[in-house]
Amino acid sequence: MPVSPALExxxxxxxxxxxxxxxxxxxxxxxxxHRSFNLPAGLLSLVVLAxxxxxAVRWLRESQGPFLTxxxxxxxxxxxxxxxxxFMIWRRRHLQMTLLxxxxxxxxxxxxxxxxxxxxxxxxxxxxxYWLWLHVVSGKIFLGVCLVxxxxxxxxxxxxxxxxxxxxxxxTAQTEMRTAVWSNLFLAFVFHSLMLLAGSxxxxxxxxxxxxxxxxxxxxxxxxxxxxxxLHARATFKDMxxxxxxxxxxxxxxLAFLSFFGVPFISIAAHKGLx
Amino acid sequence: MMSLLRKLASLRxxxxxxxxxxxxxxxxxxxxxxxxxxTAIPLAVLSMNLLAAIxxxxxxxxxxxxxxxxxxxxxxxxxxxxxxLIRFDGHVEVLQGASFDPRxxxxxxxxxxxxxxxxxxxxxxxxxxxxxxxxxxxQSTRSTIQHGATGAMRTQTIGDRQAAEINGYxxxxxxxxxxxxxxxxxxxxxxxxxxxxxxxxxxxxxxxQVTDWVAPSGQHLQMELNFAxxxxxxxxxxVLERPQSAFSVNTQTSDGTTLVVGKGxxxxxxxxxxxxxxxxxxxxxxxxYYPLLPWALVAALLAIGGLALHFRERYPARQxxxxxxxxxxxxxxxxxx
Numbered sequence: 001m002p003v004s005p006a007l008e009x010x011x012x013x014x015x016x017x018x019x020x021x022x023x024x025x026x027x028x029x030x031x032x033x034h035r036s037f038n039l040p041a042g043l044l045s046l047v048v049l050a051x052x053x054x055x056a057v058r059w060l061r062e063s064q065g066p067f068l069t070x071x072x073x074x075x076x077x078x079x080x081x082x083x084x085x086x087f088m089i090w091r092r093r094h095l096q097m098t099l100l101x102x103x104x105x106x107x108x109x110x111x112x113x114x115x116x117x118x119x120x121x122x123x124x125x126x127x128x129x130y131w132l133w134l135h136v137v138s139g140k141i142f143l144g145v146c147l148v149x150x151x152x153x154x155x156x157x158x159x160x161x162x163x164x165x166x167x168x169x170x171x172t173a174q175t176e177m178r179t180a181v182w183s184n185l186f187l188a189f190v191f192h193s194l195m196l197l198a199g200s201x202x203x204x205x206x207x208x209x210x211x212x213x214x215x216x217x218x219x220x221x222x223x224x225x226x227x228x229x230x231l232h233a234r235a236t237f238k239d240m241x242x243x244x245x246x247x248x249x250x251x252x253x254x255l256a257f258l259s260f261f262g263v264p265f266i267s268i269a270a271h272k273g274l275x
Numbered sequence: 276m277m278s279l280l281r282k283l284a285s286l287r288x289x290x291x292x293x294x295x296x297x298x299x300x301x302x303x304x305x306x307x308x309x310x311x312x313x314t315a316i317p318l319a320v321l322s323m324n325l326l327a328a329i330x331x332x333x334x335x336x337x338x339x340x341x342x343x344x345x346x347x348x349x350x351x352x353x354x355x356x357x358x359x360l361i362r363f364d365g366h367v368e369v370l371q372g373a374s375f376d377p378r379x380x381x382x383x384x385x386x387x388x389x390x391x392x393x394x395x396x397x398x399x400x401x402x403x404x405x406x407x408x409x410x411x412x413x414q415s416t417r418s419t420i421q422h423g424a425t426g427a428m429r430t431q432t433i434g435d436r437q438a439a440e441i442n443g444y445x446x447x448x449x450x451x452x453x454x455x456x457x458x459x460x461x462x463x464x465x466x467x468x469x470x471x472x473x474x475x476x477x478x479x480x481x482x483x484q485v486t487d488w489v490a491p492s493g494q495h496l497q498m499e500l501n502f503a504x505x506x507x508x509x510x511x512x513x514v515l516e517r518p519q520s521a522f523s524v525n526t527q528t529s530d531g532t533t534l535v536v537g538k539g540x541x542x543x544x545x546x547x548x549x550x551x552x553x554x555x556x557x558x559x560x561x562x563x564y565y566p567l568l569p570w571a572l573v574a575a576l577l578a579i580g581g582l583a584l585h586f587r588e589r590y591p592a593r594q595x596x597x598x599x600x601x602x603x604x605x606x607x608x609x610x611x612x
Binding site: 121122124125126129179183186187189190193194197201205208209210213215218221222225226228229232233235236 | 293296408590
């Protein structure tokens with residue numbers, strides 16, 4: 001049954017609107033102590049549902065998953081980043097404040113999404129196998145968990161910068177948040193490793209080689225070495241200032257973000273999806 | 276000895292080597308003058324550093340997950356290093372109906388310790404079919420080959436997801452394929468010789484099925500292959516295979532003369548006749564020899580398993596949760612007050 005692109009577009013716009021509302025309702029938290037858990041979490045649930053439905057509609061229409069184009073990547077990542085953030089704050093309620101920073105980023109990704117061509121490109125037969133799924137899913141979990149870690153680190157940095165602010169005052173679980181920065185970064189490292197492994201096996205079936213140092217592969221490896229280096233540095237220098245550690249976490253997320261959304265679409269390498 | 280081992284196991288050395296690795300990865304992957312193989316230097320330092328840490332550091336050995344992760348990494352680096360030493364990479368174009376000839380292989384990389392069994396590889400190329408969707412989007416490739424010992428030949432269809440493995444060498448289909456003109460050179464007063472001219476990759480160069488060729492007599496020719504009906508169908512799904520439609524060959528000699536012949540036709544050239552026999556497909560294969568790669572996968576899975584185990588050991592589920600919902604709600608009330 002053909003599904004209209006208009007329905008997908010409406011669902012995407014609804015999801016972006018919910019992201020905007022979620023961002024706006026949280027703004028007072030930067031200055032005031034009072035904050036609500038249920039409203040941002042509820043709005044984020046609507047975002048997840050809207051983007052899940054948009055992906056389902058697109059999948060039904062195109063008979064393939066959102067794997068190839070910039071639109072596909074943005075659409076699936078707004079969904080996965082929102083879903084992972086929601087899961088994390090459901091599991092660890094004190095992480096809910098991370099939405100103060102991740103919310104605007106998700107909104108900007110949504111705005112970017114509606115400004116790129118939505119036309120689908122057929123998935124080459126060589127791309128479609130189980131390793132693609134493992135590669136993509138582990139990559140999305142990596143970026144989602146890394147986002148939560150970096151948002152937590154960013155909030156701790158902001159609170160340090162303005163200790164008398166409402167933001168700092170509303171922190172009720174700073175110890176848990178500090179732990180969350182590093183535990184989530186470690187978890188991100190596990191999934192990044194899995195992403196690299198699955199990606200190299202998948203690349204073999206897609207292009208007949210496991211590794212060819214294309215820009216995306218190179219930057220993914222650079223991100224992995226940097227992540228490992230940061231975790232190693234923290235274990236080596238026990239007295240490393242917290243703020244330096246947080247800056248490093250924010251930095252590695254920026255590196256991962258550029259690898260995901262920058263490198264594949266500015267290079268003309270094979271990873272872009274030659275047919 | 277122990278003191279030297281401890282120095283070699285230094286965590287600071289690990290960080291320095293990782294930083295150097297990072298820089299060399301960036302330089303090696305982008306530079307045309309510095310090869311990415313320079314990363315072998317920091318990787319060797321990291322391997323020695325890790326081995327020393329395993330031997331000298333008791334705390335390290337007590338953390339099972341961390342130990343398994345690092346042993347897995349060490350195995351992975353060792354296997355990749357050995358694979359580089361025994362590797363072989365190359366490519367070859369094989370004509371439909373012809374046998375693979377190792378002398379046609381263009382070698383792109385060969386390891387110092389490569390055992391070199393390629394000249395024992397034998398197979399015969401059968402039909403080639405490549406499916407396309409509208410818009411010239413390539414779908415599955417099917418290439419049939421026959422290989423095995425004489426009297427026990429087996430037919431195998433290989434393609435995008437299935438390579439042929441013969442004597443440890445893997446033959447992987449590539450997007451590179453096209454048409455070949457099968458010809459018979461009939462020299463005056465001598466036995467005829469069969470040969471084939473490969474035209475540019477199809478459908479990538481659908482618009483330019485032209486190639487230059489030097490006849491056995493030394494005469495320079497430019498040959499253009501034309502089909503009576505279009506072979507590719509950009510507006511709908513189609514299958515690329517040996518064409519059934521009539522074809523002709525426009526041949527331009529060095530003196531500007533143009534000759535047109537079809538199937539069975541012949542060109543009178545200096546020193547003999549060139550007869551056009553038929554059109555066949557040719558297909559290019561990537562050839563590689565990495566017999567240890569399955570073990571690299573095992574080592575990588577071991578490393579990731581160890582990492583996951585260390586995560587569970589280091590951040591147990593309850594510790595990460597920190598506090599119950601009631602405790603959090605109570606804290607939230609205090610914060611509001």
